[in-house]
Amino acid sequence: MNKNDILLVIIICSVALFSLLMFNIFKNDNPKTAIIYYENKEILKINLTDDETNEYIVKGYNGDVKINTLNGKIKVVAENSPLHLCSKQGYISSSYETIVCLPNKIIIKIIDDDSLDSVIG
């Protein structure tokens, strides 16, 4: 092997290591992120570390679901369902709280650095 061959092997190794590194980095979410799912499909990711108030609209099973964020908290403001349980729930702000809009098949989870594996209740 001459110098160029060795260089090529080093480059290939670096690319391989870099890919692995990127693969692992992208596995982790940002601190305090809200993830919104429609059934199993992740449809929106919101960074909750912003101090701004924002409004989002996602499509649920029964139509639009209006979502509001404020200072690290998130809530459902309006949706079409018989009992409106998820709009009545109000803001959630930690990973042990989840908003589940059962008729609309919308789930809002918060990912933060909390070490709990699950919450029962």
Place this chain on the structure above:
Amino acid sequence: MAKKLLISVISLIIIAFVIVVIVFNEQEYTSNLFYMDTYISVKVTTSKYKSNVILNDIDKIFNKYENMTNRYSDSELSKINNKVGTFEISNELSDMIKISLEWYNKSNGLFNINIGNIVDVWKKYRTNKNGVPTVDELNLDINIDNISLYGNKITVKNANIDLGALVKGYVTNELKSYLKSKNIKKYVINAGGNVIVGNKKNDYKIGIQNPDGGLLTTVNVNNKCVVTSGGYERYYEYNGVRYHHIINPFTKFPSNYMKSVTVISKDCTKADIMSTTLFLMTIEDGKKLAESNNVKVIWYSNDNEIIEENYE
């Protein structure tokens, strides 16, 4: 030429190695399911290669029990409820009914699966959020002797069987066996009030919700089921009184001995049945039942006291 070949081979080996690592690298895969009138969160640690099959199979297992026990759809259970006669039923349904009948005796009648008609009356009131059922409306036959089981043959009359107090536990037991057969060690499945966890180096940390808001406490568990019963999720209020969904078969009214009770056991069916049964009795009586059945229990009393007993 030989050098070039050598470099090509080394490159190919490295690329193959990266692909293998990416495909077989274990990480957490999740899915959200909706069965048994509840949201189910599934987290399994496995390879990308296996993940689709595993998550699909878990979905199928929940779906199987939904089609077996949902009283409000064309399920296997619906075909025998409110009918008169002898019917042949599946092994799983017969096993769940058998376990329930045994627990009827163990609990001196508190765990009664022939309570479907009473549950329906309360459900109607909970939906309308108006009024309380009258004594006449609740004067329904819930005698457990209306159900008799011989192997896979069931004879029923005046029976409306509700398996809601154990089916989630029974499904999670099956999931545990399934995941073991697929050599999956790390998992957390949360089906409403039922959580099952696998094995990992450090214990799983499970939070127990405080019925008054926030977290009540946390438990560290490995290879266990944690089941909570409480009257704080499905309820309605009328004239300042809260009426929830866990009904005492003797009074036919919601039970109010405590705010919540959590049972921890390796056997998920037992944990599920016991959380309902313990919710229907005083904490003192519950301690005796917990001791004779070797489970760990965390009661949250009406005076906001956390009482823990470990009989495992």
